[in-house]
Amino acid sequence: MTTTTATTATTAARPTLDEVAGAARAAFATTVASTAAERSAWLTAVADALDAAADELIPLAHEESHLGTARLTGELARTTAQLRLFASAVVEGSYLEATVDHPDPSTTPPRPDLRRMLRPLGPVAVFSASNFPFAFSVAGGDTASALAAGCPVIVKGHSAHPRLSRRTAEIVAGALATAGAPDGVFGHVEGRETGVALVRHPEVRAVGFTGSLHGGRVLFDLASSRPDPIPFYGELSAVNPVLITAAAVDARADELASGLAGSFTLGAGQFCTNPGVVFVPAGSGFAERVAAAVGQSAPVPMLTDGIAAAFADGLAGLAAHDGVDVVAGATAQQPGTGSAVVLSTTTGTVLADPGALLAECFGPSTLVVEYDDVDDALAAIRSVGGSLTATVHAEPGEELGDILAVLTELAGRVLFAGWPTGVAVSWAQQHGGPWPSTTSIHTSVGVTAIRRFLRPVAYQDAPDAALPAELRESNPLGIPRRVDGVLVVPGSPAD
Amino acid sequence: MTTTTATTATTAARPTLDEVAGAARAAFATTVASTAAERSAWLTAVADALDAAADELIPLAHEESHLGTARLTGELARTTAQLRLFASAVVEGSYLEATVDHPDPSTTPPRPDLRRMLRPLGPVAVFSASNFPFAFSVAGGDTASALAAGCPVIVKGHSAHPRLSRRTAEIVAGALATAGAPDGVFGHVEGRETGVALVRHPEVRAVGFTGSLHGGRVLFDLASSRPDPIPFYGELSAVNPVLITAAAVDARADELASGLAGSFTLGAGQFCTNPGVVFVPAGSGFAERVAAAVGQSAPVPMLTDGIAAAFADGLAGLAAHDGVDVVAGATAQQPGTGSAVVLSTTTGTVLADPGALLAECFGPSTLVVEYDDVDDALAAIRSVGGSLTATVHAEPGEELGDILAVLTELAGRVLFAGWPTGVAVSWAQQHGGPWPSTTSIHTSVGVTAIRRFLRPVAYQDAPDAALPAELRESNPLGIPRRVDGVLVVPGSPAD
Numbered sequence A, B: 001m002t003t004t005t006a007t008t009a010t011t012a013a014r015p016t017l018d019e020v021a022g023a024a025r026a027a028f029a030t031t032v033a034s035t036a037a038e039r040s041a042w043l044t045a046v047a048d049a050l051d052a053a054a055d056e057l058i059p060l061a062h063e064e065s066h067l068g069t070a071r072l073t074g075e076l077a078r079t080t081a082q083l084r085l086f087a088s089a090v091v092e093g094s095y096l097e098a099t100v101d102h103p104d105p106s107t108t109p110p111r112p113d114l115r116r117m118l119r120p121l122g123p124v125a126v127f128s129a130s131n132f133p134f135a136f137s138v139a140g141g142d143t144a145s146a147l148a149a150g151c152p153v154i155v156k157g158h159s160a161h162p163r164l165s166r167r168t169a170e171i172v173a174g175a176l177a178t179a180g181a182p183d184g185v186f187g188h189v190e191g192r193e194t195g196v197a198l199v200r201h202p203e204v205r206a207v208g209f210t211g212s213l214h215g216g217r218v219l220f221d222l223a224s225s226r227p228d229p230i231p232f233y234g235e236l237s238a239v240n241p242v243l244i245t246a247a248a249v250d251a252r253a254d255e256l257a258s259g260l261a262g263s264f265t266l267g268a269g270q271f272c273t274n275p276g277v278v279f280v281p282a283g284s285g286f287a288e289r290v291a292a293a294v295g296q297s298a299p300v301p302m303l304t305d306g307i308a309a310a311f312a313d314g315l316a317g318l319a320a321h322d323g324v325d326v327v328a329g330a331t332a333q334q335p336g337t338g339s340a341v342v343l344s345t346t347t348g349t350v351l352a353d354p355g356a357l358l359a360e361c362f363g364p365s366t367l368v369v370e371y372d373d374v375d376d377a378l379a380a381i382r383s384v385g386g387s388l389t390a391t392v393h394a395e396p397g398e399e400l401g402d403i404l405a406v407l408t409e410l411a412g413r414v415l416f417a418g419w420p421t422g423v424a425v426s427w428a429q430q431h432g433g434p435w436p437s438t439t440s441i442h443t444s445v446g447v448t449a450i451r452r453f454l455r456p457v458a459y460q461d462a463p464d465a466a467l468p469a470e471l472r473e474s475n476p477l478g479i480p481r482r483v484d485g486v487l488v489v490p491g492s493p494a495d
Helices: A003-008 A017-031 A036-052 A054-065 A071-091 A143-148 A163-178 A192-200 A213-224 A246-269 A286-296 A307-319 A345-353 A374-383 A403-410 A446-454 B003-008 B017-032 B036-052 B054-065 B071-092 B140-149 B162-178 B192-200 B213-224 B248-268 B284-295 B305-319 B347-352 B372-382 B404-411 B448-454
Strands: A100-101 A114-120 A124-127 A153-156 A186-189 A205-212 A234-237 A241-244 A279-281 A326-327 A341-346 A364-371 A386-391 A413-417 A454-460 A481-483 A486-488 B099-101 B114-120 B126-127 B153-156 B186-188 B206-210 B232-235 B241-244 B277-281 B327-330 B341-346 B365-371 B385-394 B411-415 B454-460 B481-485 B487-488
Touching: A017 A153, A017 A186, A017 A192, A036 A054, A036 A071, A036 A163, A036 B372, A054 A071, A054 A163, A071 A143, A071 A446, A114 B232, A124 A143, A124 A286, A124 A307, A143 A153, A153 A192, A153 B153, A163 B365, A186 A192, A192 A213, A192 A446, A192 B448, A205 A213, A213 B213, A234 A386, A241 A246, A241 A403, A246 A279, A246 A364, A279 A286, A279 A374, A279 A413, A279 B140, A286 A326, A286 A341, A286 A364, A286 B327, A307 A341, A307 A364, A326 A413, A341 A345, A341 B114, A364 A374, A374 A403, A386 A403, A446 A454, A481 B481, A486 B365, B017 B153, B017 B186, B036 B054, B036 B071, B036 B140, B036 B162, B054 B071, B071 B140, B071 B448, B126 B140, B126 B192, B126 B232, B140 B153, B140 B448, B186 B192, B192 B213, B206 B213, B206 B448, B213 B232, B213 B248, B241 B248, B241 B372, B248 B277, B248 B365, B277 B284, B277 B372, B277 B411, B284 B327, B284 B341, B284 B365, B305 B341, B305 B365, B341 B347, B347 B365, B347 B372, B365 B404, B372 B404, B385 B404, B404 B411, B448 B454
Parallel strands: A100 A481, A124 A153, A124 A205, A153 A186, A205 A234, A241 A279, A241 A386, A279 A364, A341 A364, A386 A413, A413 B454, A454 B411, B099 B481, B126 B153, B126 B206, B153 B186, B206 B232, B241 B277, B241 B385, B277 B365, B341 B365, B385 B411
Antiparallel strands: A100 A114, A114 A454, A326 A341, A481 A486, B099 B114, B114 B454, B327 B341, B481 B487
8 A cells, every 4th residue: 555545545544654654664765775866856746736736725724724825825835945945955965965085094094995975864754833734744844854865754744734734645645656756755644642653663763843842852752762762853942032232222112113013923923933032121111112013913813722722821821920011912812812912021030930931932922021231131041941043133233242142052043133933944044943942953944954864874995886876986966075075066167 | 170170180179070060161151152273273282292192191091901002002093183183174164064045035935144054062971982092082082073063071981991081181181271272171070970960960962972782871861861852972882794795705715704803803802893793605614714714812801801791791692592603712701801702603593583693792702694695694684783884795796786775774884895893084984873883873983073062053134243254254264165055165266
């Protein structure tokens, strides 16, 4: 039974996890030996098929996620752009880190002929997220990374959008089959218990996960405690602190307030990059400006009733805290929905109970924290856990002192303008940061995410014909390589 | 109290782990902002100081390890060569993966200015190994990697060579201080319980470990179960299978037998790359040739009495197994020593009980396994766990069929000539492989080992002056960078 038919079958006919995993293992025998051109064609075929199905997929996504057609249209475009970017990166080839050292008897110890490149790990499990039904779901960044690497994928679909997941899986599997990828290269499973079994499955060699801190930690612990531990790349939780200097507030308070209001309410605040805590000078009246910018916000349906309930609980906990004021909106929320809430407090209150005040509150809220001076603000920011992003708004030429060092240690992306929501997909993008924002030191967005599903292999004194094309002496694929320590980019005049 | 004085102090005056870790954290404020030229100078200073102390260190190392002056002289040279290679790699700069994406409003979503590079993780714990008192110990590859990355190091010295460890630590700390590195950049602690506390210490951000499967698993589990899990790069155990084809035995049996004999007895077999199991055609008489090549071997002092006892136990277990013959040497060993032992068996025996027959037996022994045909051999090799190396000896032009795929999936280094002992230090070297040989998908030898102690950070819309030099628009350090998707190597005519 192929996984292509599997995903179109009714529940009764669905293959077992063992069958899906066995098919993935069998497919690996082909994908591990696939050429860059083949993998590139697979990725492009998936992108084309998804774009062609946009008129069907976007309404389905909206029905299940309530995220709106405009946002979902953009998200699908971003998803297929990511697949195409990876398709081009696979052909460019430098992600393989191809390295050739010719023999050198003069070194200690003497050096044989050594040729190293990255090779695929094996079948990869991907846990999709609720809040990006395209970009971090069935055909999202983790799936694109694994296919680019040459790894079969088993997606555990998210229960918040099951019909979209199934239909996307059908389209992905169909496109891959048409493009000549092997049966079993893509599988789709459902259910919490199946997800647990997936992380434990002997055929699974790595996991990509986007979701909650609690759920991610449970699965990370499972992956780490296997008889054979496997890498678990989880993107879990982030507060995404923002620091606004006195000079910046003086110069452009309204612009900053409306920028923040737009960012934290975007998509009902259901972004892992939502700016959850914003440090502003005491007495600047910034919280009230943000409240004014938000205005009368209507309740917006959230992704699931559970997410809405957790949002309301989080707000209630914050608002009940001594020293926290609600300056816009109300902590009482209508079931299933979220409406914008602005809270305010001081660094003293935060430092007295950082665990409570700096926990992620997933939804359209932000906590404005007044500070006395920058050192005071940085002391409080240091108590924020690792975050996906950290932002500073300062004026041109302003002395940043320790701000940059503190934000860099905290986060995987440091912004000097704009707001952290909206994650461009590119070579330089980084989406990940210190615990608890991620479980690893790798990105889950951008081209370097492919690296997660590869491991290095060195070939010693291999006959040229036995080597992968990427390592043959003549460099037939023309990829960038390091040769005897020198990075060489073919096609450049230096080559 | 600086760790420089700490390592020279008497036991009574030694700093606590908290003091050493606190000093490392304080040093990180300096190392994280250090320049490539500074780190390069630190590494070179350590190398120079160790070379200058060779006449003192090598006899001390021999006293504690019994490994012999010739071997230890080579090992020290390899250790300082590695430090110097890393010093040059730091300046070359491509290990930082510097990536610049200029703004592009046409992408989905629109792309801001994004600049990404790798940044140091923070203080790194290094657990040194018994069997390489220089190259995998106080100033070994993990220490070199961490310092190159800009991370302070806390070494947990191995109890098999405490005096050498202390003296090396003094020299390293002194050289770093003289070269201008901050106090606390290097610390040295001892004792099993301190090691456990080190892995759990909140200031420690990553661990490098070389040692046993059991000990490594315990520490890996501790690192993974922390409230904030940290990366644990462990190199644990390997059997290092070798496959010799019928054609190769026919062509050069004696050469292969004497090569194997030299490799598995080298350093009393105390290499993680020791060829522990060798598959040969049935009826080839190869085991007997190896026995002849070994001849009458004298007992050699092993690293510790415990290692010698474990070796004898392992041999006894193997020899007691039905279907296993001892063809050279004796399983009874003199206390504290190891003498060469050649055992033989068949693939059928191996496949019936792979757990017992394919466990690492650390010491000067090898198990010769007779196979009926290559498919039979590959079936048995598949039951070998992940290994650091896998070797095939075939004749030029011989069809390798599935051999290469099977060996590549199993190991981090695949050899087509020679023997796996002796690990050249170079850009293309890879030392690591699937579980249980390592706990991660990274190497612990060669330049790319630096990558383990770095994490990516992207700067978004940063003013040029706020950026690390590596990411400034003018590329003042002249390092290789990817700019708008194109890899550019300055100094090449293409730039």
